Amino acid sequence: MEEELVMVRVAELYYDEDKTQDEIGALLKLSRWKVGRLLTQARERGIVRIEIVHPRARRLGLERELVERHGLAAAVVVPSPDGDDGTLERVAQAAADYLTAMRPVPRTLGVSWGRTLRAVAESLPEGWATGVTVVQLNGGVSLNRRSGGAAGLAVTIAQRASGHVSLLPSPAILERVETKQAIEADRTVAAVLVEAAEAQAFLFTAGPCDATSAHVENGYLTAADVEELARRGAVGDVLGRYIDADGNIVDPQLDARTVGVDLGRLRAAQRSIFVTAGDAKHDIARTVVTSSLCSVLVTDETTARALLEER
Amino acid sequence: MEEELVMVRVAELYYDEDKTQDEIGALLKLSRWKVGRLLTQARERGIVRIEIVHPRARRLGLERELVERHGLAAAVVVPSPDGDDGTLERVAQAAADYLTAMRPVPRTLGVSWGRTLRAVAESLPEGWATGVTVVQLNGGVSLNRRSGGAAGLAVTIAQRASGHVSLLPSPAILERVETKQAIEADRTVAAVLVEAAEAQAFLFTAGPCDATSAHVENGYLTAADVEELARRGAVGDVLGRYIDADGNIVDPQLDARTVGVDLGRLRAAQRSIFVTAGDAKHDIARTVVTSSLCSVLVTDETTARALLEER
DNA sequence: AGGATCTCTGCTCATATGAGCGATGAGATG
């Protein structure tokens, strides 16, 4: 279209050449107002694209859409870098920023574990808050792995806020229900579970339902177990509990052997912050968001767009 | 840097959220002026990138630099599309636009030939000018190829301007000097050459010095000839004449067998428009521009940047 | 320490810009 060409010329003069709309009007024999209108159209049609390029940039438009569509309290969306990698770091940084800015500062913060949360912990600056007690929400890998395990992550978060940490000294999933009940009956474990359930804020991730899951990696489940769960409709796990697309527990037996706070607690919580990054987790992310497991979502642009697609 | 983060937030609120600088100031507890300054910095540092995405868009900044650096009368630079191809078409379109807008309209226009100029011809709209006589500048491929040859191109340009065309009925390069002289002595040929030399504007391209050259394709030279020319310093040809990086004729013997106007005419011309697209032609383009063979340059962004690199 | 220089801040004021409105004209419709 002819009009479009004029729009391009006008946009060039305005944005590249820093001419005033008046000047452009004189130059192209258009009224000042016509120029202004063309500029508006050019922006609307996407001929003029204004982009904020920065690792810490956010996608406020997508955030707003997500909040509206899924009834969230807040959403944080960071642009996915072109060259694939770095997404996890950006999302983690954004989550750290969100935590740091969060008011009121929670007295106790319940955390799960995983690579994503580890990255969040590392991104938190020293002194991100003061006097926050960090509580583990679900059982996890052994305590003695120096900083690699679930414990290290919680410790880091607490340390950087000069706060305390309550670790959950239990495996994620036990082989027998009886053992699980016995462990939960243990004073120290029970106390932590109560503390966790009552946390003022939750920070958690979710895992996809495939062989790359941390549960397989740590030996709590076999690849075959996970496959079977997937066959029965599981899309991933939250706090070690495998759920289907509607957010329901897939295997109650398995769930009964899983140590950690109930998913209901997340749903009931005022502030339950869900952090997720990467294409593999779109399905489980959708479930978490649509079944109200989180009130705050921190994620990357690609995931955000996936969550906004119909159905 | 901390400052940078604020810049990003400010930019987001301003450009994505359409907030006023006042509002942003209130929100972030900054003075209105601070916000304005941050915005300016963000643009300067490239955190805010404003881009005009359109096949007909131009790179005015690069154009200005080229004009200044190389003492051109004008330059037209179009963005190179991401997905490689389409560059030729865009450049051709831009050249066509330039011709259409050119004032005063030349009475006679001298043209060379090549794939690039063919594309320019095809991009010219019907009635791009009126009464322009088109003259061929150099000998070329046979007349009978319907629209594929050099003749068709000139005819197209002339037809769309409701003008005449003067074809140069001669091969590009002859085998013997004597034949060349005989041909030039021919009334019809001589008349066209005079007309061409006196054209009010020139439109030409250049070819790289490699086996893909149109001269090889059309059998005027062998691949071995071209190789030898390159060895002797040739970077490409203009109007069939092979020149080195300084714009000097590489092989006077060969040049004496080449039919077409003298390169001096291009240098002397008020308006000699050089159209070039594609990475293969950077070297010859540089030569054309630095040795003042053209006064107007039409090209793609990649070539433009290459021409602006030091040395 | 004292002064000199530089940078940064918040201001005034002129200018650039967008919202809203009535006038105008092109095309549709009876």
Place this chain on the structure above:
DNA sequence: CATCTCATCGCTCATATGAGCAGAGATCCT
């Protein structure tokens, strides 16, 4: 052919914005 409808135009006016400047710190160099 008359009239209606709707988009578009150029305008007024309120508002948003950038240039330029004087004062306040910060920094540097004897």
